[in-house]
Amino acid sequence: MPGFDHELKVRLFQNNPEVVPTMLRDAIGFPVPDYRRVELGCTDHTKLKPVPFKSDNVVVLYDECGAKQMAIIAEVQHKKDLNKPYSWPLYVATVWEIVRCPVKLMVLCPDSATERWAREPIRFEAGGTVLTPSVMGPSNTPVIDDIERARALPELAVLKAAEAALDPLPDHVRLV
Numbered sequence: 001m002p003g004f005d006h007e008l009k010v011r012l013f014q015n016n017p018e019v020v021p022t023m024l025r026d027a028i029g030f031p032v033p034d035y036r037r038v039e040l041g042c043t044d045h046t047k048l049k050p051v052p053f054k055s056d057n058v059v060v061l062y063d064e065c066g067a068k069q070m071a072i073i074a075e076v077q078h079k080k081d082l083n084k085p086y087s088w089p090l091y092v093a094t095v096w097e098i099v100r101c102p103v104k105l106m107v108l109c110p111d112s113a114t115e116r117w118a119r120e121p122i123r124f125e126a127g128g129t130v131l132t133p134s135v136m137g138p139s140n141t142p143v144i145d146d147i148e149r150a151r152a153l154p155e156l157a158v159l160k161a162a163e164a165a166l167d168p169l170p171d172h173v174r175l176v
Contacts, residue, residue, distance in 0.1 A: 014040060030127055055091045060099055068101035075107045075133075080117045089124045089131050108159070109137040 002010075013020055017038045025032040057074040073091050077084065088105055096103045109115040115137025122131040144150045144157040 053087070053090070053094075055095070058095055058099075060101075068099055071095050071099045071101055071103045073103065073105045075105065077107050077109050077114055077118055079114055084118075085120075085122045085124075088133065089122060092131060105131065105133045107133045107135045109135060112138050115139060 017040050021032045021035070021038065024030045055073045056076050059072045059074060061069045061072070063069050073088075073095055075084075075088070075091075092103050092105055107118045109118050115135055118133055118135045118137075122133075123129075124131065141160050142156060143160060144153065150157045
């Protein structure tokens with residue numbers, strides 16, 4: 001439970017919200033945009049109405065001692081979705097809070113247009129925090145041209161075949 005010192009400072013901000021952008025600009029040196037008014041926003045970030053909030057897959061990597069090394073959120077994205085730049089950072093933050101290790105967002109796109117869109121950095125914190133999804137699509141899905149590799153990684157062979165059907169290559173390029 002926060003103590004007196006914490007609550008005192010919280011009340012100072014609540015009493016005069018104008019002090020917050022002033023401190024950010026004058027004491028910290030962060031550029032604050034011109035504004036006309038300041039008002040308090042809601043500080044309770046709890047969602048009262050449960051909303052499904054699920055990524056497609058989360059894979060956690062461990063080292064030889066069993067320590068978590070990284071979590072990878074694997075999302076399948078078939079088309080541009082204007083909600084994803086808002087939900088993907090939440091996925092990353094939530095998984096990071098749960099697993100307590102670095103997290104990477106990987107997005108699988110079956111066509112070039114969706115791939116280009118998904119590669120756009122998501123700037124969600126004023127001043128610098130940017131989420132840059134790692135995207136796999138037609139431009140970088142490996143061609144599986146070796147039968148042994150296809151046996152070892154049949155999922156990649158299936159992805160490349162499905163991708164070719166959705167986003168055919170020019171006639172002069174041949175899939176092996």
